[in-house]
Amino acid sequence: MVKRNFLIPSLFLVAIFLSILPFPATLKSFLPEWVPLLVLFFSVMNPERVSIFLALILGLILDSLSGSLLGQHALALVIVFSICIKFHLIVRVFPIWQLNTFIILMLIIYEFILFWIDGAVGNNVPIAERIFPIISSILVWPVILRWLPALKDDAGNRE
């Protein structure tokens, strides 16, 4: 029971750790977006275990850690989360390539919202650097899809 309660918070904590790990400047922009990937996974696979306020809080944490406008990542996460919740019953029965396409679409929306807000407040971010994380994120997505369900089952959460 204890394990079950702490699985999701600890997974998100790990994702936050991963997203602030320092890397050389050339590698930085190729790193996957761990937190949005986890949010996407849980909102599609286990929507009863996460709520929109979790997405909001995680977004605010990302905002604070990255020093961006307060609410920027939060808005992107909330919107992507809501789309996923809306369609999770359909998406879950998709064949795997359609699911992947859906995730790519969500990541594009996420990055576009960030890019758009950056543009609106006058931050200079080259659009190419918003595209690389989408590519790397979609490369690690199959790993998450393959291993996270096993991890969840180990924590005693068979549905």
Place this chain on the structure above:
Amino acid sequence: MFNYFFRDKDSSRHTLGYKFFLSTIICIFLMFVDYRFDHLNTFRQTISSLLYPIQLAVNYPLQKIVDINYWLTDHSELVQENKTLRAERLLNNIALQRLESIESENNRLRSLLQTSQRLKERILVAETLKVDLDPYRQRFLVNHGLNDEVYLGQAVIDSQGIVGQVIRVNAYTSEILLISDLDHAIPVSLDRTGLRTIAVGTGDSSRLFLPYLTSSADIEIGDLVVTSGLGGIFPSGYPVGYISSISFETERSFANILLTPAAQLDRDTEVVLIWPSMDRDL
């Protein structure tokens, strides 16, 4: 509490509409207030104080790796390093002796000219935290904040030259914007001729851009560029960089001039915060 707040036991699709509306309004409100006003500063500081343990947790093992590296270095290597450091210190001390006499002479001359006199600046060595912020911006965190009277807009240098300025002060950390950030500009002057201009960041930590110099300006590759002290943020006379390339385009009246920063912008582990003292009028 976690269960109550972050999970939806009842099917979340039924209440999604109003929750989505509420969250979006919160986000947009926060962004608006954060962009337009300063009211969220304490809120931000509270969040970042709460997140400080996370940053420390990431920083700690990486710092330990550096320490262990030190610990594993060879005895002979250490002796060698010690020797070179001693030699360097000797040279520095000699240079400093000369500098001190020059400084006092300078102050005497200034008092003769009845202009303001330069005082010594207060400094504080700060360690950079090994955590990444937004990868698209040239920023980093240091381990001093409000508790050490760090203030907004404070100048930050390293042993070679200007590094950047403080753009956000939290309780225990502060955020530093590098001079090479796309949004940063620093008033500079050429050391050789005294020509004043502005150096703008390029987003690449190995280059700065001088956009406002005409093709006829007296400037050569290798010229030292120092802070001019205009603008009131950076104290004057600190090295910013060296001119690395000059090119002209016939259709533009301004020259394309790049400079290489003197400070090691992307490799600094220790930086120095300075409190410039007010110039004293005589």
